[in-house]
Amino acid sequence: MKTLRKSIQLWFDRLxxxxxxxxxxxxxxxxxWFFTGYFILSVMVILNVFISSGRQGREIRIEHIENPIFKQPNPAGTIMDSSNLNQFK
Incomplete structure (x- = not known):
């Protein structure tokens, strides 16, 4: 880890x-040039947000987060896990 830190520090020193x-x-x-590119990119992102939020018919649905494991159908009707020792008999 120290050699990695030292090599990165040397690289930054050379730059x-x-x-x-x-x-x-x-x-x-x-x-x-750097700040001009940054400004153009920022304006593009802000315009994209305004355009996408200004479209009609776009609604935000707020729902509860559900566990995807419980959505899977289980043919036995019970949730099988490793703590259930009856399944190995």
Whole structure:
């Protein structure tokens, strides 16, 4: 675990060194591109939420969560588990 942490730390240190060696203008340009992409992605998600929630006929059903094991049909009519020792006789 320590070697993994050390290798990850070395990798981050190398990335940080490469970032610091870039000219300031290039760093600024990369940062602007990153935030522009993030902004576009955020706007797309917000628009998608508004469009999907604005459709008519879409209702939200709120129901209780049911255990899927109890939904399966059991031919014997009882729930079989390993604590029932009568089934092995």
């Amino acid at each position: 940080d060194e490469r970032w610091r060696n870039l000219p300031m203008k290039t760093q600024h340009r990369y940062t602007l």
